[in-house]
Amino acid sequence: MKILSIEKRFCPFCMEEHDVKRVVIEEENDFKGEHIVYPAEYFYCENDDEYYAEDEMISRNSLSLRNVYRKKVGLLSTNQIMSIRSKYGISQSDLCIILGWGEKTITRYEGFQVQDAAHDSILRKIDNDPEWFLSLLEKAREKLQPASYNKYRETGMQLVEKCQSTYLRNAIFSKYAPFFGKIELSGNTPLSLEKVSDIIRYFSNSALVKYLYKVKLMKMLWYADALSYKRHGHAITGLVYCALPMGAVPVAHRLLISLDGINCEESEKDDGTIYCFRPTENKEYLNLSEQDIDVLDTVIEKFGFSTKNEIVDAMHKETAYTETAPRDIIQFKYTMELSLL
Ligand SMILES: [Zn+2]
Numbered sequence: 001m002k003i004l005s006i007e008k009r010f011c012p013f014c015m016e017e018h019d020v021k022r023v024v025i026e027e028e029n030d031f032k033g034e035h036i037v038y039p040a041e042y043f044y045c046e047n048d049d050e051y052y053a054e055d056e057m058i059s060r061n062s063l064s065l066r067n068v069y070r071k072k073v074g075l076l077s078t079n080q081i082m083s084i085r086s087k088y089g090i091s092q093s094d095l096c097i098i099l100g101w102g103e104k105t106i107t108r109y110e111g112f113q114v115q116d117a118a119h120d121s122i123l124r125k126i127d128n129d130p131e132w133f134l135s136l137l138e139k140a141r142e143k144l145q146p147a148s149y150n151k152y153r154e155t156g157m158q159l160v161e162k163c164q165s166t167y168l169r170n171a172i173f174s175k176y177a178p179f180f181g182k183i184e185l186s187g188n189t190p191l192s193l194e195k196v197s198d199i200i201r202y203f204s205n206s207a208l209v210k211y212l213y214k215v216k217l218m219k220m221l222w223y224a225d226a227l228s229y230k231r232h233g234h235a236i237t238g239l240v241y242c243a244l245p246m247g248a249v250p251v252a253h254r255l256l257i258s259l260d261g262i263n264c265e266e267s268e269k270d271d272g273t274i275y276c277f278r279p280t281e282n283k284e285y286l287n288l289s290e291q292d293i294d295v296l297d298t299v300i301e302k303f304g305f306s307t308k309n310e311i312v313d314a315m316h317k318e319t320a321y322t323e324t325a326p327r328d329i330i331q332f333k334y335t336m337e338l339s340l341l
Pocket of ligand 1: 011012013014015018045046047048
């Protein structure tokens with residue numbers, strides 16, 4: 001028995017006012033063929049050694065029984081259902097419209113009625129798949145108030161974006177999984193996508209950097225990490241670079257250019273897609289130290305106005321490149337002989 005509080009109140013056993021404990025006890029009951037042990041709240045009269053509950057407590061205890069049952073058989077709890085709904089900022093009745101359910105279904109599921117397994121899976125899918133939510137919303141558009149529709153759409157789109165960014169980060173980290181524990185390959189630094197994003201923006205926003213297309217950007221990233229390693233014994237980003245025909249390219253380079261906060265413009269040319277990096281509104285670089293910025297400024301000073309071919313030529317002359325077999329990982333130990341100081 002856990003005591004929640006002690007309050008002076010009228011006791012229906014003694015028929016008088018005295019200090020009554022509000023307590024939580026473990027109660028057992030069978031529900032839908034399952035034996036359930038759940039926490040239940042009661043008033044406790046010490047004089048008569050009796051427990052009693054008010055209507056509101058009885059409801060709460062009954063909900064507690066159902067939620068323990070839900071957990072035991074693997075269904076969403078009432079709170080989880082409410083939190084899915086509040087994530088989308090959608091009312092009980094509008095969610096029913098979108099799902100094509102009876103208008104009180106969600107209200108009942110957030111109360112005493114335990115949802116069936118099929119409806120439970122649908123609610124979980126809504127939770128994990130905002131794109132699906134948006135497609136259902138679109139189909140139900142005519143049945144919703146325009147203001148509500150717009151609000152749900154806005155929230156749904158924000159959730160899609162958030163999901164994509166999580167998905168992207170996970171995809172990048174999974175490509176780096178083989179290198180975890182081999183910190184020398186990433187220049188004695190764990191991978192920081194925040195730093196990668198800040199550096200790309202720092203280069204994109206500099207008035208001293210021209211022709212910032214993908215090949216040049218990848219070389220500038222390597223030069224920044226290599227120079228930091230040469231100066232301070234550690235790279236900035238934790239990226240791992242391979243030796244490709246046009247010089248150093250980080251693992252997962254195709255994914256890195258889609259990171260949050262970067263302004264990468266794609267255009268189609270005869271010889272494939274061109275990626276150009278443009279200035280961004282955000283000009284703060286909270287993840288970079290002064291030491292990092294000094295390194296970046298040296299790289300910009302040297303290569304800011306270089307064309308792609310010029311920076312590729314420079315890379316081809318670096319010991320780190322000439323000592324590495326094609327497509328192998330470029331070791332940071334060679335950066336001691338880097339052309340930049
Ligand atoms: Zn009493």
